[in-house]
Amino acid sequence: MELICPAGTPATLRAAVVAGADAVYCGFRNETNARNFPGLNFSTAELAEGVRFAHDHGKKVLVAINTFAQPGRVDLWHKAVDEAAQCGADAVIAADLAVLDHAANCHPGLRLHLSVQAAASTPEAVKFYVDAFRVRRVVLPRVLSVQEIAALNRMIDVETEAFVFGGLCVMVEGRCYLSSYATGKSPNLSGVCSPPEHVTYEDDAEGTAARLAGFTIDRYAQSQPTGYPTLCKGRFTAGGKTSYLFEDPVSLNAGGVLAGLKAAGVTALKIEGRQRGKAYVTEVVRAFRRAVDAVEAGGDAAEIDRILAGMSEGGRQTEGAYKKTWR
Amino acid sequence: MPRIALTLGPVFFHWPADRLADFYRRIADQAAVDRVHVGEVVCGKRMPFSDSIWPEVIERLERGGKEVVLSTLAAPATVRERRAVNDWCSEGRLVEINDVTAIPARSGQAFVIGPFVNVYNESTARFFAARGARTICPPVELSLDAIGSIARNCSDVDFEIFAFGRLPLALSGRCYHARLNNLHKDSCQFTCEQDPDGLAVDTIGGQEFLAVNGVQTLSNQVQAFCPTPEDLRAQGIRRLRLSPHTADMVAVAEAYRGLLDGAQSPASTRFALSCLDLPGGMVDGYLSGKPGFHSEGQST
Amino acid sequence: MADEQRDGSLPLARILFPKIGALPLGTLLTKALRDLAKRQPNLFDRLGEHKSACFFVDPTDLSFAFLVVPDGERSLVRVVGKSETSSAAVFISGPILMLLGLLDGSLDGDALFFRRIVSIGGRTEAVLALRNAIDDAELRPADLLGLHGALGRLADNAILGSLRAARRLACRGLDQGERS
Numbered sequence: 100m101e102l103i104c105p106a107g108t109p110a111t112l113r114a115a116v117v118a119g120a121d122a123v124y125c126g127f128r129n130e131t132n133a134r135n136f137p138g139l140n141f142s143t144a145e146l147a148e149g150v151r152f153a154h155d156h157g158k159k160v161l162v163a164i165n166t167f168a169q170p171g172r173v174d175l176w177h178k179a180v181d182e183a184a185q186c187g188a189d190a191v192i193a194a195d196l197a198v199l200d201h202a203a204n205c206h207p208g209l210r211l212h213l214s215v216q217a218a219a220s221t222p223e224a225v226k227f228y229v230d231a232f233r234v235r236r237v238v239l240p241r242v243l244s245v246q247e248i249a250a251l252n253r254m255i256d257v258e259t260e261a262f263v264f265g266g267l268c269v270m271v272e273g274r275c276y277l278s279s280y281a282t283g284k285s286p287n288l289s290g291v292c293s294p295p296e297h298v299t300y301e302d303d304a305e306g307t308a309a310r311l312a313g314f315t316i317d318r319y320a321q322s323q324p325t326g327y328p329t330l331c332k333g334r335f336t337a338g339g340k341t342s343y344l345f346e347d348p349v350s351l352n353a354g355g356v357l358a359g360l361k362a363a364g365v366t367a368l369k370i371e372g373r374q375r376g377k378a379y380v381t382e383v384v385r386a387f388r389r390a391v392d393a394v395e396a397g398g399d400a401a402e403i404d405r406i407l408a409g410m411s412e413g414g415r416q417t418e419g420a421y422k423k424t425w426r
Numbered sequence: 427m428p429r430i431a432l433t434l435g436p437v438f439f440h441w442p443a444d445r446l447a448d449f450y451r452r453i454a455d456q457a458a459v460d461r462v463h464v465g466e467v468v469c470g471k472r473m474p475f476s477d478s479i480w481p482e483v484i485e486r487l488e489r490g491g492k493e494v495v496l497s498t499l500a501a502p503a504t505v506r507e508r509r510a511v512n513d514w515c516s517e518g519r520l521v522e523i524n525d526v527t528a529i530p531a532r533s534g535q536a537f538v539i540g541p542f543v544n545v546y547n548e549s550t551a552r553f554f555a556a557r558g559a560r561t562i563c564p565p566v567e568l569s570l571d572a573i574g575s576i577a578r579n580c581s582d583v584d585f586e587i588f589a590f591g592r593l594p595l596a597l598s599g600r601c602y603h604a605r606l607n608n609l610h611k612d613s614c615q616f617t618c619e620q621d622p623d624g625l626a627v628d629t630i631g632g633q634e635f636l637a638v639n640g641v642q643t644l645s646n647q648v649q650a651f652c653p654t655p656e657d658l659r660a661q662g663i664r665r666l667r668l669s670p671h672t673a674d675m676v677a678v679a680e681a682y683r684g685l686l687d688g689a690q691s692p693a694s695t696r697f698a699l700s701c702l703d704l705p706g707g708m709v710d711g712y713l714s715g716k717p718g719f720h721s722e723g724q725s726t
Numbered sequence: 727m728a729d730e731q732r733d734g735s736l737p738l739a740r741i742l743f744p745k746i747g748a749l750p751l752g753t754l755l756t757k758a759l760r761d762l763a764k765r766q767p768n769l770f771d772r773l774g775e776h777k778s779a780c781f782f783v784d785p786t787d788l789s790f791a792f793l794v795v796p797d798g799e800r801s802l803v804r805v806v807g808k809s810e811t812s813s814a815a816v817f818i819s820g821p822i823l824m825l826l827g828l829l830d831g832s833l834d835g836d837a838l839f840f841r842r843i844v845s846i847g848g849r850t851e852a853v854l855a856l857r858n859a860i861d862d863a864e865l866r867p868a869d870l871l872g873l874h875g876a877l878g879r880l881a882d883n884a885i886l887g888s889l890r891a892a893r894r895l896a897c898r899g900l901d902q903g904e905r906s
Contacts, residue, residue: 108772108862110831137851138772138858167546170575197549217544220501221508223527230530242599247503270643271501274542275596276567277636280645280718283711285567287546295851308631312717315631324840331596337627337638338606344627344638345602376861378834426600426611 100360101367102391103161103260104384107139107374112149112160114377119388122159124192125149125373131179132163133216134373135290147186159189163373165214166290167195177201184209192238194273196231203232212236212260216273216286220247222254229257236260238369241268241351244423245359252364261360263353264383265371267419269331269346277330281312293329300325309333317348352416354387357394359421430658430686432679433563433586435669436463436497436522438594439639440472440618443479449670450483454490456676458683459668462487465497465514467524467540469601469640470507471614484519493520500524500542501597501641520560533557541565541588541667542597546572548579555583562586563667566593569715570653574661584664589651590678591669592624592637592644592705593718602638614640622672623705634706635719647719650699650708652685652692673702755792755803762869763798770798772859776852782806782814785822796856816852820844823892828857829865830886 104120106112115123126132128140141149150160162183168176176198183191184206191209193199194216202211213219213228215238228234236258239248252259270277272286279285282297297312306320309328316333319325326332331345351371353360360368368391370383419425434453437446453462464483466473484494496514499507502525515521515531523532524542538561545551545564554562563586564573570587577585588594603625604614618625624637624644634646648671658666666686668678681698684690690698700708711720763770770777777797784791793814795802811817818825824843827833835857838844846853867885868878 108858110862110864136854136858137774137776138855138862167544168549170547170572170579173547173549195544195546195550196553197547200549200553217526218501219526220503221525221527223508223511223530224525227526227529240599269600270596270598273544274500274565276565276593276718277595277643279567279712280593280595281635283715283717287544287565288567295854296849298850300845300847300850310631314633314635315629318630323842325842326840334630335627335635336630336632337602337625340606341630342606344606345598345600345643375836376834376857377831379836382834420599423612424610426604 100357100365100391100395102384102387103367103369105265105370105373105375105380106149107134107136108377109141109145109149111377111380113152114381115384116153116156116158118381118384120158120384122161122189122367123149123153124161124163124369126163126165127179127182129175129179130169130290131166131176133165133214133286133290134163135166136295136374139374143182143186146183146188150187150189154187160187161190161192161212162186162188163192163214164198165192165194165216167216167287168197169288173197177205180206180209190235199228199232199234207233210235212238214238214273215240215262215268218271218273220251222251225251225255225257229255236366238262239365240272242271242420244425245356245363245421246423248360248365249363258366259364260367260369261353261365262351262371263357263360263368264387265350265375266329267346267349267351267417275331281314281330293327298328347415347417349415349417351419353418353421354390356418356421357390361394427655427659428664430655430663431460431584431665432458432682432686433461433495433561433665433667434459434463434675434679435563435588435591435667436465436467437670438468438592438642438644439622439624439670440469440475440616441622442619443476445622446476447479447483449675451486452676454486454492457679458676459492459679461493461495461665463495463497463522465522467497467500467542468597468642469618470499470502470504470510472616472618472640473507473510475616495520495522495538497522497540498524498528500540501599502527503599529557536560539563541594545576548576551576551580551583555580559583561665563588563665566595566649567712567718570657570661570663570713571715573663577662581662585662586665586667587651587658587663587713588649589666589668589682590699591649591671592646593649593709593712594642594644594669595636595718596643598641598643601641602643603640606638611641626706637705645706645709645718647706647709647721648704649710649712649718650696650704651710651713652695652699653713654692655686655688658686671705673704677702750805752792752803752805756801758869759794759796759801759803760799762865763801765869766863767798769859769863770796772862773855776849776855779815779849779852780813781816781818781852781856782811782848783825784808784817784819785825786819787821791819796859815849816856817847818844818853819846823889826889829860830867830889831861831864832886832890835861 101121104115106123106125153160164179192212192214194214213234218240238260278292284294299310311328316328326348332348335344498511512531522538522540524540541563561584601611603618618640624639627636637644685695709721712718714722781794793804866882868881
């Protein structure tokens with residue numbers, strides 16, 4: 100199985116390659132990619148240089164152009180595809196039909212991966228993207244169990260890629276507007292979820308309140324670890340109960356199901372976190388390199404939970420939907 | 427001047443079969459809507475409860491002069507759910523596609539693209555138009571200017587705006603009614619039935635914010651977009667969608683018909699809506715490019 | 727003058743910034759940042775609109791704080807008292823060893839933040855832009871001191887080595903604190 104690792108900056112790309120990535124994914128510094136955070140991402144020149152560095156080390160670069168093109172500005176997304184191709188990218192990761200269609204028509208030699216933002220989880224949906232755009236790999240939504248992935252892989256004739264570590268979307272990706280409801284910006288519209296310019300942390304007598312656009316998303320006692328106020332990871336009150344209604348503030352660690360994913364026919368394993376620093380990426384990639392090598396050699400990956408526990412938000416981890424009890 | 431049509435969207439909530447049948451009987455006889463969507467969109471597990479009523483509901487609606495659209499699941503997953511999508515796609519009637527799963531089965535025949543499918547630009551709209559899309563109701567987070575820009579570049583399709591009802595904001599593999607009641611999704615006991623407009627979700631600061639409906643998350647507030655008919659025509663919009671709630675939907679339809687016919691002003695329409703028993707405050711921020719929970723209309 | 731007074735009382739700052747005797751700390755860091763901007767102008771591009779923001783950087787274990795405007799060759803660093811926050815748009819505070827670990831990229835800012843070792847306030851997006859710019863810059867202590875060649879390498883090794891040792895001790899203290 101290939102290990103696909105995130106890079107928000109050229110320095111992180113190099114760090115990921117050195118730490119053992121088989122491929123690095125990254126995006127341009129604009130709204131064409133779903134990690135459009137301040138100070139992050141690549142200029143065209145930086146991408147070209149990054150591709151050279153990766154290829155010199157025998158590794159690949161995948162370019163995420165995975166937001167939805169805005170009306171009247173589709174050219175910006177087309178241009179991103181053209182530049183990725185010119186830079187020598189090994190594949191483009193896309194979700195929008197406008198982007199997929201342009202890539203398939205204008206760059207027939209360029210490999211296309213279907214972004215998780217397209218949330219293709221049925222054989223019919225996968226078949227649609229393969230037939231219409233010759234998609235070569237589908238990044239699987241994070242709502243499928245290992246058994247469901249195995250069943251899907253038996254019915255489709257295309258590579259699949261599964262997330263194994265990092266932030267966990269609890270909603271169907273690419274179809275969640277919670278962020279724009281509160282802030283006006285969302286993954287699909289602007290490439291950001293719960294954008295930082297709407298985030299405030301305020302200390303009061305009860306501790307620290309994390310707010311997004313004025314909505315209190317969570318509250319922490321002074322001694323407690325905090326989290327980023329991502330809407331779906333907040334505490335809310337419903338039916339008289341206050342709880343982490345949508346998802347606890349945990350991050351995904353599928354280290355324990357790597358062997359299961361391999362048996363399910365998954366081609367590539369993806370680490371989330373283009374917004375994270377190179378210290379984080381280096382540590383996670385190194386650990387997963389060891390785990391994947393162990394799995395490929397027939398061993399098990401039980402150790403990995405302990406190795407990675409310190410790096411996640413709030414320190415807690417889950418195997419998410421890969422175990423069906425998550426629902 | 428072309429008349430702007432009204433569509434009644436599918437019921438998002440788990441209403442008992444009797445309630446659904448009564449609701450559609452009244453819509454058939456009294457509601458000033460041109461088109462009515464039927465079918466379960468949110469949760470495949472609910473389908474066995476309503477499956478048996480649809481033939482009679484459809485017949486009754488058509489007798490009442492309404493065009494019927496069969497709405498398909500927004501996130502089909504199981505074999506049974508996928509088969510249900512395929513079955514409705516092979517019907518003669520107009521079908522609403524809410525997931526690309528339905529495209530291979532329906533391509534080449536007429537369909538409606540629902541708000542759960544990502545149509546964000548004119549290229550995507552034209553792609554679907556070439557395969558049979560007649561109406562497109564774009565995702566709720568798009569502004570009126572954005573939708574207008576797409577509509578003007580894809581004139582062979584009717585563009586429809588989600589004008590009334592709690593906004594469908596997200597879908598999940600996880601059921602929040604089950605999670606809240608410490609139940610597993612596979613044995614959920616259908617507790618979502620207790621909340622016929624969805625269950626309010628407040629922040630820990632006490633602000634009204636969202637609502638849950640099984641695997642679906644909606645806004646707590648009710649979209650109440652009240653444009654002038656001229657605003658809509660200028661943007662090439664031909665339809666408004668009203669999303670069913672327990673509030674008097676015949677009255678909602680009447681208020682919107684008055685608005686679109688120029689008989690009522692936006693302000694008086696908003697006032698008429700605010701007098702109904704709505705599950706939350708009224709908002710329309712998305713249409714003006716603002717956060718969805720903003721309410722432009724009320725400030726003017 | 728305030729600078730010198732505070733500097734004089736701080737042996738740690740003397741170790742970290744050996745030129746301190748010759749120049750007040752704020753002036754020294756301003757010059758270092760501007761020199762850095764001359765050598766690596768791209769480094770400041772990532773900050774975008776946030777390069778004109780005023781960052782209040784508060785090392786919690788030192789008796790003073792910094793006001794930093796990271797605006798390329800117009801950068802400004804002032805050593806200020808803990809309460810001189812009125813002109814700042816962004817607030818970052820934490821133990822000096824941890825803040826320096828963020829600077830050289832050896833520590834993960836998110837992990838430090840979530841564990842409340844480093845805290846932030848004000849314009850979150852500007853903090854994020856700064857974090858990302860620094861993370862890509864691969865700064866060495868010598869870059870900030872304006873040292874080059876063999877002398878620079880010597881300074882890096884000495885400072886990074888003692889930082890690592892000090893941080894190991896500090897982290898052990900934190901972990902023990904968490905367990906208790």
